[in-house]
Amino acid sequence: MNLPESNPSSEPLQGRLLFASPTMQGGTFDHSVILLSEHSEKEGAFGLILNQPTGQVVGDVLKDPAFHSLRHISVHRGGPVAQNNLFFAALWWESQQSLRIIHQISAEDAIKHNKQPGTLVRAFIGYSGWSPGQLEDELDRHTWIVTEPPANFLGFSHDNTLWATTLKSLSPYHRLLADAPKNPFAN
Secondary structure, three states, rough: OOOOOHHHHHHHOOOHHHHHHOOOOOOOOOOEEEEEEEEEEEEEEEEOOOOEEEEEEHHHOOOHHHHHHHOOOOEEOOOOEEEEEEEEEEEEEEEEEOOEEEEEEEEHHHHHOOOOOEEEEEEEEEEEOOOOHHHHHHHOOOOEEEOOOOHHHOOOOOOOHHHHHHHHOOOOHHHHOOOOOOOOOOO
């Protein structure tokens, strides 16, 4: 797997993964894996945390019969913004190199995407957003580890193990980060 150039903040990052640095302990982004669906220096960025399932499915949250065919889809925490909103997103490989995500799709579109082989549909409460320049500042401070998703990424469990599992595959250095205790000073 190729790591991005030394200054990832200078290029659009949609379709890439952000791994929270181990220094981001506690709070919403602790050991989070975010898939960016939008990014530009002028507009900011939008992404979804993929590894924070709520333990609920759509059927637990939406009782309306219109959502019946989506009732078994997992609900995840997408981020700290708009946490009163539930929305759907679809993820699939657009080509061998590009993971595509469409967020805030309608229930009808979620049903259509859910029937497509190789497409992962999730429901999210909230999202992760950055104002113009904010993500670039965080990248300059090494708050996030940026990488392309591995080819088998959609097959991984998108739960609290995703951060370490995926990070370990990047390099020996990243394996050390993934295997380090959450609080090394407690040892």
